[in-house]
Amino acid sequence: MIENSAENLHKSILLNETVELLAIKANGIYVDATLGLGGHTETILSTHPGSRVIGIDQDAAAIALASKRLAKFGERVTFVHANFTKLKEVLEDNGIDRVDGLIADLGVSSLQFDSDERGFSFRFDAPLDMRMDAGSDVPTAADLLATLSQDEIANVIYRFGEERFSRRIARRIVEKRENGEPVTTTKQLIELIERSVRRSPKDKIHPATRTFQALRIAVNHEVEILEQFVRDAVESLKIEGRFAVITFHSLEDRIVKQTFQKLSGKCFCPPRMPVCTCGAKKIVEIITKKPVVPSEDETRENPRSRSAKLRAVRRLVH
Numbered sequence: 353m354i355e356n357s358a359e360n361l362h363k364s365i366l367l368n369e370t371v372e373l374l375a376i377k378a379n380g381i382y383v384d385a386t387l388g389l390g391g392h393t394e395t396i397l398s399t400h401p402g403s404r405v406i407g408i409d410q411d412a413a414a415i416a417l418a419s420k421r422l423a424k425f426g427e428r429v430t431f432v433h434a435n436f437t438k439l440k441e442v443l444e445d446n447g448i449d450r451v452d453g454l455i456a457d458l459g460v461s462s463l464q465f466d467s468d469e470r471g472f473s474f475r476f477d478a479p480l481d482m483r484m485d486a487g488s489d490v491p492t493a494a495d496l497l498a499t500l501s502q503d504e505i506a507n508v509i510y511r512f513g514e515e516r517f518s519r520r521i522a523r524r525i526v527e528k529r530e531n532g533e534p535v536t537t538t539k540q541l542i543e544l545i546e547r548s549v550r551r552s553p554k555d556k557i558h559p560a561t562r563t564f565q566a567l568r569i570a571v572n573h574e575v576e577i578l579e580q581f582v583r584d585a586v587e588s589l590k591i592e593g594r595f596a597v598i599t600f601h602s603l604e605d606r607i608v609k610q611t612f613q614k615l616s617g618k619c620f621c622p623p624r625m626p627v628c629t630c631g632a633k634k635i636v637e638i639i640t641k642k643p644v645v646p647s648e649d650e651t652r653e654n655p656r657s658r659s660a661k662l663r664a665v666r667r668l669v670h
């Protein structure tokens with residue numbers, strides 16, 4: 353049996369590309385806002401012996417595994433179990449004003465996706481939970497399916513999953529609920545989706561993929577929190593500090609791209625406005641003209657990297 357350690361549970365995506373874009377400084381201080389199993393942090397700490405990392409993750413199980421993997425770095429790494437929406441408080445609690453760089457590798461980790469009890473994957477029968485912070489009191493995916501209206505469920509599945517059959521899936525979920533058989537497990541949801549979608553021979557992905565992704569994004573408020581987090585991260589940088597973000601779907605990538613554009617001074621006022629009222633001000637330079645994507649070798653070795661996009665900025669002024 354393979355040991356359940358951080359190293360063999362998760363292959364870090366765009367590892368060298370990300371660390372290179374951060375242009376790590378010898379004695380720099382960095383934040384890994386999505387520590388996961390610590391792959392990116394390990395590379396920073398091992399290649400730059402004077403550097404320090406504050407590693408944040410909202411998943412206590414990830415923090416536990418990463419702590420073991422990174423124990424060899426002693427006090428150069430600080431572990432914080434928190435949502436990255438609390439970035440500013442985390443820095444303040446640690447007596448840090450600004451940092452030399454930040455990284456966010458968004459989405460789920462293999463630890464979460466490969467768990468047979470947390471409900472992230474359609475490969476295992478489990479309660480529909482999907483909370484990254486399993487100890488928090490945010491509603492689970494089953495709670496959402498039990499309480500949202502049919503339209504709200506359909507909108508979640510359409511918006512966050514781009515699922516063409518969202519309305520039909522939502523109708524069946526609500527029909528079951530009204531018959532006293534609420535959908536509470538991954539297996540029940542998969543069966544219902546399989547009856548609701550028309551498969552095309554061109555489809556390479558499992559028919560439940562889009563709905564599962566959508567529910568996970570909704571449960572963890574992944575889209576709502578992103579723009580403010582990107583702004584907080586940039587505000588936490590020293591001049592010349594860098595921020596690198598890896599996204600895994602187009603909705604996230606669009607938010608990161610547009611927020612970077614706004615922070616780099618692009619005016620988003622409607623056309624024909626005589627003066628700019630959107631407050632455009634250049635405080636960063638975008639250092640990835642186009643997003644960096646994984647090499648063919650990486651996507652072959654790790655198919656989960658296929659949709660990854662990496663963007664980065666450099667802070668110019670305070």
Ligand SMILES: C[S@@+](CC[C@H](N)C(=O)[O-])C[C@H]1O[C@@H](n2cnc3c(N)ncnc32)[C@H](O)[C@@H]1O
Binds near residue numbers: 434462
């Ligand atoms: C793709 S994994 C990171 C993998 C990591 N870079 C590595 O190399 O091992 C994403 C991690 O971010 C965490 N995460 C996602 N959203 C978060 C948030 N809002 N606040 C804190 N952690 C979050 C997840 O719990 C997960 O462990």
Ligand SMILES: [Zn+2]
Binds near residue numbers: 628629632
């Ligand atoms: Zn403007």
